[in-house]
Amino acid sequence: MEGTLAWIIAACVIVPIILIAVVLWLRFKKRSKAHGSFIIRDIEAPPKLIDGEEATLHCTVDNDPEDLCVTWWIRRSGQEQEIQTSQMRGHSEEEEGLLDTSYVIRSQRDGHQYKASLSFIPHIERHRDVTFICRGVYGQHQKEKTFHCKTVYGKPKLSQPVIRSLLESGEVKYLINLEKFWPKSIKIIWRCGVEKTEEILSSTESLSDNPDTTYNISSEVRIPEDRHKDPGFRVQVTWEHKSMDKPESRELSIRDPDYRWTPVVEEIKFPRLFHGSATTLQCNISEYFPDAVTVKWLLSPQNSAELYEEINTANNQRIISRRESDNTYSYTTSLTITPTRGKHQGAVYICLVDHPSLEKPIERRTGGLQVYAKPQMLVPIEITMAESSRVQFSLNLQKFYPKDITISWHWEKTNGKYQLSAEERVSTQDGHLTYDVTSVVQTPDHLFKDPQMKIIVVWKHVSMEIPEIRSLSMKDLPWHPHVGSINVPKMEDEKKATMTCDIAKNSDPLSTSWFNKNDGNLTALPIESSKTERTYRISQKEKRQKDNTYSCEASLTFTPIISSDQVSEIICGVEHPSLEGPIERSSGHLHIDRSDVEIGEIKIPKLIKGENARMECPIYHYNPGKHTVTWFQKKMDVDKPIAIQNEHRRRVTTNRDQASDDQNTYKSCIELIPVSEEDNGTSYICRVEGSNSGQTKEKSTRWLKVYSC
Template sequence: MAFLRFQLLALLCLTGALEVFVRSPQKAQVGSDVLLQCTFSVTSPPVDPKFLAILWRYKDDIILRYDTKGLAHHPRVSFNGREAKTGNASISVANISLRDGGIYKCTVIYSPQTKNEEIALEILVPPVIRIPNKVATKGEHKTLLCSATGFHPSIINITWMRDGDKVLTDSQLGKTQRNDDGSYSVNSTVTIMPDSNHKNQSFTCRVHHDALHDPLEESFQLVYKDAKWNRIIVICGAVILVMIGVILFIFISRKLKNLRKAPGRFKLNDIKWPEKLVDGEEIILYCIGSNCAENTQVTWLEQRGSDEPEIIRPSSGQVEEEEALLDRSYEICDNREGFRSYSSRLRFIFSLEKHKGVKFICRFTSDNETLEKHFHCKPVYAKPSLVDRVKTSLCVSGEILYSLRLDGLYPRDIQILWTCVTGERQEIISSEEQLVEYSPLTFSVCSEARITEKVFTDPTCKVRVTWEHGSMDQPQSREMSILDPDFRWTPVVEAIQTPRLFHGSPIDLECKISEYFPDALTVNWLIIKDGSEEETSLPENMFHMKSKRESDLTYSCSTILTDLPSLETHQGVEYICRVQHPSMKTHIETRTGKLRVMAKPHPVEPIEMTLGDNSRVQFYLNLQGFYPKDIEITWDSEDGKYRYLLSPTNTVTRGKDQTFNVSSVCAVLGPLFINPQYRISVQWKHESLDVPEVRSWTWRDLPWRPLMEDIIIPELEAGKEAALTCKFSGYFPDSPSVRWIKKEKGNETEVKLPTDDYKVLYSKSNEATDKTFTQVARLIFNPHLERDQGAEFICRVTHPTLEEPIEKRTGPLLTEYMKKPQISDITPTQDGMFELKVDGFYPGDIDISWIQRAESSGDQWQTLNPYSGNIRRNTDGTCSMTSVCEYYGGNKDKEKYILMAIVKHKSLESPEQKTLRLESDNGKLKPERKLLPFL
């Protein structure tokens, strides 16, 4: 609680952010002094000593502590407290030994922040080499031995050489052995056959090791002896060793007899123990007896409750630290310190479950006198252990839930504090704790705190949780930041969806970003042009983005850039989508790589066709605006059975916009199109096209379709030969089919014309400037009133270029048949009347009028009222009728008169007249006598 009060005070002081820097790994030669460098900095210097604490640990043992209470450290460790105020927390370790290698931890506490950094120290011990036997026997194999001992680390290389430069490749390196002090030893051997040629040769053993600045080597020459001298040397050596052993035995025996009992009274000091007994930590109970006799014996016992004490049996042999933690074994170490003192240490791993309430007894027996000291296991603790790490999860409300779980603590009292630091502002965060039983003796606590999304838009925001427990020398803490490497919700940027770029065609480049939190994403699009390394930011109005929240409560967005590529400015460009987020120290990006701008060939539609000489059809394919230049154009034809490749003429040109144009001309024989299965095709392939494009033509696709003019109808007269003329032109090839058809009046059925009554004549011509054909079809017949009246004639043309036949019609020929009337003279009848007969006329509409006047008087013409009979139909379809006029004349005798009949008909260009001269005879009109012969 005191620390938490101190920490709250520190929060009010707005201390700066803490950063710790170390140099790791480091190496040191055995016996030297090494400086373990650890420096720190705060954002608001200078360092305030009131908030500073520095700890150094080696294998979980504290070797230095520096805080407001002062400085405590191991005798071989030195530290400068004045420099600590300037940010230097380094220590110097003197007289480095092999046991000093391993992990050192530098902990800097600048309340309320704690930073830990580790330094790996590797101890270098150079090897010592020895070549024990340099004597060889002539004619016998000799194995040379080079021994390297006392080196560290274990990696070593040994090479044998002859005469200084020739390497012996058949040497063998033995298995590396670890010595009791932690160093290593190894032997290297090489076998040779000594002979007279080796007398002047030298051999060298060369050793390479990290602890050596230069290779270590030893050179020698063999000493040659005969075999009999070897046996003598072995016998002499054995005798010498026996003599040395006898002398040592006599010396030791006399030394032991001279030992005397320690003077004074036998005394046993209290057991020394650590301040806290923490579950899982190593405990050493230390007891010293003074004025002890030579036969002093020590026994350690443990007593549980009221049970009888049990003698502690130490584990046999040396037990590794990890094994001891698992076995909970005891290790007893007795040591005579001079001739008067005797010490004993009981070393074990404290277990809350096993040792809570246990009493340890140290019993000394010296010259039959027994003394003992007791130690009760209290107070006891179990350190809270952090399960995994501080966990984070997202809430639907848009907050991050931080969850801390500590297991195995004893006793249950624990203080947990959550704080949030944003810039220079610090505030305490409310939290909820839940304490449950973890085991029969220990507890588990879970603490949760919620922080809003808006806080994390500032990357300097840090969340710190600190816990304090009686088992801990110092509070422990964890600090979380959105910039931590294990922060789970950093953006994931997918590759840019890159379409192909086409000149003058807008493109959309899409980049998807997902799995990030909070929603504070910044996206920039940049472009690098070909031949340049300079990045150019694109304006924001060229791209847009929209974010959304996913089912896993993270955010995702899709950003789309719209651009208009051109060959001049975008060839070889590279687009970059650069993403920044508060959870990242630097931006991340994805690139398209260098892109190529292409342009698709566009055909000029419709593809032009012209007629050439010798009835050839020329096809003109014009492809415009494509890039790159390479393009493949293939012409071919097929007739239903075979396929033929054609040879076109291609001409390529370049436009002002850097694109290319090509004109491909291909000529084929026009009459081939008469075959309905004949087809000509052209195909072009280009890099910009997904699939080749094809155009093909059959006879239906030729543009030269026949155009028909209206049928020319002459004046038709029954019985008089006439010709209906139909002209059609502008067609190719020359393969039309013409048919004349008749539809009779009142009947829609088409009737085939009988060849006896109707004849068809054709005339062709291809004198048109465009080399197309023209044809005139004539239907010759004698109009018949009964057969042809009201009939309709059709001229129907079929051609390969036509899907359906075309035709022209005359319409019903009702008013076009005429026959002039045959008019008789005016004749008197027996009943005193005059008549006029009209025969063989058509159509039946006719007008007959009568007029008269007196010739002598010169009177004007007078209209008479005739009596006209009905029109009669003749067998040939013509008409006949008779018109009768009654005329009395005047009262004068011998008076002369003129009687005239006027006939009007459609077939007559002008009315026809018939005249009769009359004279009066006794009141009656009679024809003049001179006219009688004509009657």
Template sequence: MTLRLSDTGEVVCSVTLDTFYPGYLHIEWKCGGEKSTEVLSSQELYEESPDQTSFSVCSQVRISEDSLRCPESAVHISWEHEYTNTRGQQTRSIRDQDFPWRPVVDDLQAPPCMYHAVPAILQCHISGYYPDAVTLKWFRKNKRTLELCEETDDASIPKIKSTKNADNTFSCTAQLMITPAVKSHQGAEYICQVEHPSLEKAVKKSAGGIKMLAKPQLEPIGKTLLDGMLVQFSLHLHSFYPKDMKVKWHRGEQEHRKGVKQGTKHTETFTEQEDSLFYMISECCILGYGFTDPEYKLYVTWEHEAMEGPETRTLCVRDLPWSPCVDEIFVLRLEDQLRSCMMCCITGYFPDKLSVSWYKMENGVTSPVQDSEDIATKIEPHKRKNMTFGCTAVLHFTPDAKKDQGSEFICRVEHPSLEHPIERSSGPLCILRQGEEE
């Protein structure tokens, strides 16, 4: 019995019988289970041999696709030659090993590794099958359990749609869309199971255990002042997997060994989170005096399997949170020819490298203040508070009502942490003549 697919989607079954005489056979075709009694309509073409001593016949029947959708489906032909009392039969079952349209199941395609909370797609291509009656199931196998995959918040199974091929067989691609998590998916194995009426046993394909990765997330780098003029830097990385992490701290010198990077000691602390991801703190302590140089830099580099490559952050004095806080200028009572002063309080800075300049603006012209008999400037340091530095910039002078009235004094503060100087103005001076009340 030969089988072929027609363009109309039917199976054409043919049997050729020969060498019988006289030229008639009683032929019956049936399709279905063993107990099927329905006789199918068939076509027979008889031919007589050239020597007119025997006949042959080709019998053909068309079987609908729906008739082959169950595993018990079979096509049965029987024949009888009444003149010689000869009988015969033949059966082809959809479960026969040589059934020509059993599904071909490709290897399961999956990413070599999956990332925590990042959607991923697993897919399996199935081709060359007939009838269009494949059933697909997805399973997830953990260490001890095998569970059927269903639609959930982190898994989606698109509906399968078969496409017809040029040879009238069918193809489809099974997909499973998941959003994996390290805790539940590390090492898990997904299995695509393909069932078809022509298969005695389902075909199963697996990509092996899943390798999970989670890219480290960076928090703002912490900076803390410690005793002994030390600055502690803390690199916080969270939500990464696996645990292995490479961190390097190094500082760059800018003087006689320009460009040299010196490794710096540091410590790491790892914590495993409830979701099986890891949290790490890397701490490095260095002497703060290096930051008196605006070009001085500290580098931290970290590298992890889930990253495309190492990442580096560069830290300089302008990344420190201890820029000077400059108050408004406080001006004492000013009387003509009587010694007075004004002061500007500056706090909260580190390192201790502060520059204060005074300027005088009169008639729209600004000029630096020079110490003289009438003017004297000084810096009065504060006691350290919260590990930072502070001072008060003081300007002593003897006001002259004739030339100083309406002029302004400006206090300019510079520090390595500042991109631009901070300026505070006294505002126009109001100088009282002796005996004059405000």
């Protein structure tokens, strides 16, 4: 009991003492912090600061008081500037750009340890010889650590892939451009070889400065064309620099995916293939380098997938290789063949193009060949006269393939176009390799009376690019007129006569024309004039002959007058659509025997009521002892004319014409005072009668009109 009490008393004394000791220790601890017991360790930084690559500085504070303030500063040229940020304690992070957008500050508390970091993108010009400061402040106590950026490295940048270009000398230039590196010293090595790049090449470098104190360098090598003809040839470039942890390199081959000068192979070009006719297949290859293209031609009969025949091109292949302005090469290969339907119908020609830049050859195919035979028109269209007044046309086309052919006939003229029905006969040639066809149509011969009439035949065949056409008109018919001489009878003054002209071996339509040629002037007959009573009658009589052609008699009937027709010519013109121009025949100069008298046209003045008027009628070869002249007046409604006697208003005289050298030329005149009731609508007639021959000739005026003023 006493022992237990003793323990209780002891506990009551010891426990308060322990509690007081703990409180005093805590107060001491706090007081020691208040006196600046926190510790800032050295700033941890990357071994190299590389321009453009993010870097982070780390600063750790031990024995961190709760109210400790940690800031980052930057010192340039002796001047300090705080990199300001707002920080959140605990485990949260906040990023904010300071001074410029390239600074990010992070902080984190872990127990009594405080970690601060500063991330930024180093820049050679901006950060060289710059000092970063991590500063801790608690009350009146301040501690800091610094990091001096003595050197910021610029790592060489490959701004573009290694450039390959073709030179006029035939070499290939390889060029690498490295930019923005610092310090200046850099090492570039070029190697080449087959499979392994063991041979070191001599290069040319060009170094240049940048405004931000960095450097650029260009390095190039030149390699002959022939070395690139081996597909295993490689070129390697390697560069080393202090900013780099290890060297970098690029290796190039002619079989790289980005190699620009692989062959461009066009499709095989060839025209239509015709049986037995030599033709050329052509394949164009371009834009390749080096000049090391090889070509093979293969033939696959009937487009067989397994069977190929390599063609010996020693004698039938033509190769044209040339260098272009861009220093690449182009190549044209052409293969000459003579296709036959037996061997080449449905076959395929293949052109294989190989080059060191290709993993496998490029292949171009023709597709299954189609061998044609074009219809040949070896003889002209045959034209014959058939029975029943029909003209027959026969077209013969030979040596074509395939068999199907379209032949159409039609005739056309100005007012329409009409199809014709044809008969066709097809036969085989050359053991069924080709075909012949004969197409026949008939048409009535009267259709050719229209000079615009044409017979047209059109044939189409798969071997032909466009249809062929033949057009036949009357000019193409074989029956051209044969024109004889003009038959001239005895010609007497004022006696009717008929001339004829015979025309043979012609077909319809035929036309004849008659002309009078006098003193070089040509006048078409008949002469249409109201002032003459002369008449011309033209006729044309046709007769069909045994050979179905026609004969024709053209005639001209007229009354010759010695005063106008003597020594003139009569011309017969024959026109036919088969002729380029008319055929003319001449009567020669006419010889006309003189008659006893001739009467000219009566001259009529304007008749005005109550005013004197004079009509004159010339008479040639007039003999007052043998001829008499009488004037008559004829009214429209009276058949019989009335002889005129001299009276107070009408007086008739006949006297020799003093103006003419011919003593037998006279003028018979009637002087009258026109009266409307008597003279209006009447005709005056001058009649000459022969006292011995009994011959009578006369001339009459038109129906007269009397004017009031």
